[in-house]
Amino acid sequence: MDDNDVGTAAVRAEELVKVYGRGDAEVRALDGVSVAFEKGAFTAIMGPSGSGKSTLMHCLAGLDTATSGRIFLGDDEISGAGDRRLTELRRDRIGFVFQAFNLLPVLTAEENMLLPMRLAGRRPSDEWRDHVVTRLGLDGRLRHLPHELSGGQQQRVAVARALLPQPDVVFADEPAGNLDSRSGAEVLGLLRASVRETGQTVVMVTHDPVAASYADRVVLLADGRPAGEIAAPTPDTVLDTMRRLGTAALQEVR
Numbered sequence: 001m002d003d004n005d006v007g008t009a010a011v012r013a014e015e016l017v018k019v020y021g022r023g024d025a026e027v028r029a030l031d032g033v034s035v036a037f038e039k040g041a042f043t044a045i046m047g048p049s050g051s052g053k054s055t056l057m058h059c060l061a062g063l064d065t066a067t068s069g070r071i072f073l074g075d076d077e078i079s080g081a082g083d084r085r086l087t088e089l090r091r092d093r094i095g096f097v098f099q100a101f102n103l104l105p106v107l108t109a110e111e112n113m114l115l116p117m118r119l120a121g122r123r124p125s126d127e128w129r130d131h132v133v134t135r136l137g138l139d140g141r142l143r144h145l146p147h148e149l150s151g152g153q154q155q156r157v158a159v160a161r162a163l164l165p166q167p168d169v170v171f172a173d174e175p176a177g178n179l180d181s182r183s184g185a186e187v188l189g190l191l192r193a194s195v196r197e198t199g200q201t202v203v204m205v206t207h208d209p210v211a212a213s214y215a216d217r218v219v220l221l222a223d224g225r226p227a228g229e230i231a232a233p234t235p236d237t238v239l240d241t242m243r244r245l246g247t248a249a250l251q252e253v254r
Contacts, residue, residue: 152183
């Protein structure tokens, strides 16, 4: 990781280690990972099952604590931050899109979208709110409860919830994993558009070569260590690279 990576990084890790268990049961989920994620770019994290990709994202997002190493959100070091500070960072500077949508069933689509900002005592400008709602095709769905929406519509609400605070970075964990291929492509396209149109930074964990092809770059992990990168990925280049990482990776992405 050179000085230029540091200066343009929305989030980065230096020599990150995450160990679970002790003694014979010890597992090194991350083993000295140094990586930077560029501002205004869409990056996918991929690797075989057990490679550490979800652990890396959880540590970068302040959802899990690394055993050692350093994490920076922009110029601010967040490794070692207390629970209160991490809660503030997740609320104010980080957006999340999860595979399971994580919408509150008793709130309307609009209330779910605005909930994190309301809890923080903030509200988006009317112009930005209208832009996000229109861009995501939610104009006619704002008063609907989650059970009245399709899976694709629920994930659009989750994307809107992540984008409205205009966070430093949006972390997406298998955002198309629970969707049919058409809805999944729409959600991935919307994340791609948020990068191109507004300069949003998106970091996505996925096992799917097609989903990864929406990204500008793929960061590869294997056995908790960096295993290369793919620039301008296509489904074929991702699949070929995953094949080279081993038969376990090939079976996961099928």
